[in-house]
Amino acid sequence: MNFKRFLAVVKARNIEFFRDKSSLGWSLAFPILLLVGMSFVFSGDGKAAYKIGVINLSTAQSSFLETRFISFVDYQDAELAKTKLSQHSLDMVIHFSAKKYWVNQQAPNGYLAEKIFLASHQDFEQLTTEGKKIRYVDWVLPGVLGMNMMFGCLFGVGYVIVRYRKNLVLKRLKATPLSAFEFVSAQLLSRAFIVMFTSSVVYIGCNFFFDFYMLGSYFDLFLVGLLGAFSLITLGLLVACRSKSEELIGGLLNLASWPMMILSGVWFSLEGAPDALKSVADFLPLTHLVAGARKIITEGATLADISYHLSVLAVMSVVFLALGAYLFNWNTER
């Protein structure tokens, strides 16, 4: 590995990207438009009923549980229920056998639900919790950023390499001492810099308007983003390692990206999905990027807490890069 050659290719590719104003503009505008759109579409609550968590619902006995327009959700873990309450995912949590209930003092719905509850249960002890509401835009943020990274990584790398191969830029580079590994690694580093730069700009810029929910560490979030970007870029390199046809590579990249769009938890949670679907999703790098980032943002998870996702992303990156470099073909034969 010659670092002088490697860094020269990284620099050249970065210049090429940042001077292509249309490409740069779109990679910034696309996620912002999605986030703004989502925040408008899901700005209303949209629910007619209150949602109350009940510890051990199956053993609880109360006429209150018959109340119409309130949905009761069973929780075995009181701490998890309280976290959901603090995030405004629940309006109230009741532990009937302990004669306790919790409300979030910053939640108007919680105040109203409490009034209804106290009409029939004055002897319960009130406990409170606090916490900013998680809006849909907060929940979907890692998904939207992850999806934008996925498109940037897969198509940004895949199409560029096939274009280079087709218009013989690769042939010109092959005629120099530059090795395939140096070239592939340079594309990896350059694209990682580009997607992390654009994602950071989008996050910081949108944060001024949306004031995103964040329980974890920004450094951890950056790290999981970077590792996710590596895995997606190396997947793009692998897909584009031999083809000379833009039509074929377009199809292959769509084949790689659409399952991730649908199954990686970008738009909705996969918690209730069938196990078979979850198993398929487990093989997709975006699943681990989004899940890891979401846990940091909404649950304050540490790197240790998401070590499974980080490990999978790291293994995928190494396997995809090794395969991509091994199978890479300058494809200079006519």
Add this chain to the structure above:
Amino acid sequence: MTTSVIEVKGLTKIYNEVNAVDGIDFSIKKGQCFGLLGPNGAGKTTTIEIMEGIIKPSSGVVEYYGKPAHEDISQQIGIQFQNTALQDFLTVKETLDLFTAFYKHTLSHEQLIELCDLGDFLDRDNRLLSGGQRQRLLLALALINDPDIVFLDEPTTGLDPQARRNFWTLIKNIKASNKTVILTTHYMDEAEQLCDEVVIMDKGKIIESGTPPQLLHKHFADVFIYLPIDQVNDNLIEKYQWQKVGERVEITTTQVEATLTLLMEEQVSLEGLHVKSANLDDLFLKLTGNSLRD
């Protein structure tokens, strides 16, 4: 004795059962400009790209300085491809910077700018270069590592006549610095201007080789004399078996003076007379029955 820098032995390349290059042999001497001539599809580019190590031969070997070509040969050779895109959005100077980073030993930017006349468009985006400017930049990239051997694959194709002649001057300057130049072209005037030795290829085979004067001397003893057709009586054309070629009469002769004397004796006006020696175009026509530009 002049040293051979490149030996091509039994080179064959088969694409889909078609012999693009069919068992050719030749050697190139140090410091000469060697021309690979032939029409489109003759196998010139395939041959030169095998020599450059860009594509692998089906059989045969290419030796540099008596040894089979190895990976490191890219440090010692310079290549200008027939069709190459450069990275978009990079300026000429940035492109030189990029390629400079690839080599251990390089010429300075100042030397390259002077050698290839890049000074006027150094800060211009690659996408905005004219055909001639682009070819000069590609030539500079071929020379960036100060190679002993320079491959130029149809370097003037698509250039206007003035740009072509300017480019010839650059190639002559490279030759003057004792570099070995391997040139493919289908322009015969280019080969006559630049090449010390040529091989003519057709359908993957070498059909003739030698220096341009040797080849012309070998195949043509005759000189062509042309006169406007309206100045020559039909009876004379029939009597001396001259040829009508378009609006001209073509007289083939080995003795120009005697023919001119004959024309004057027959009281033919010499106004518009044109005398032409055979060139490589004529040679190719004779060898293959096809025009070189077909």
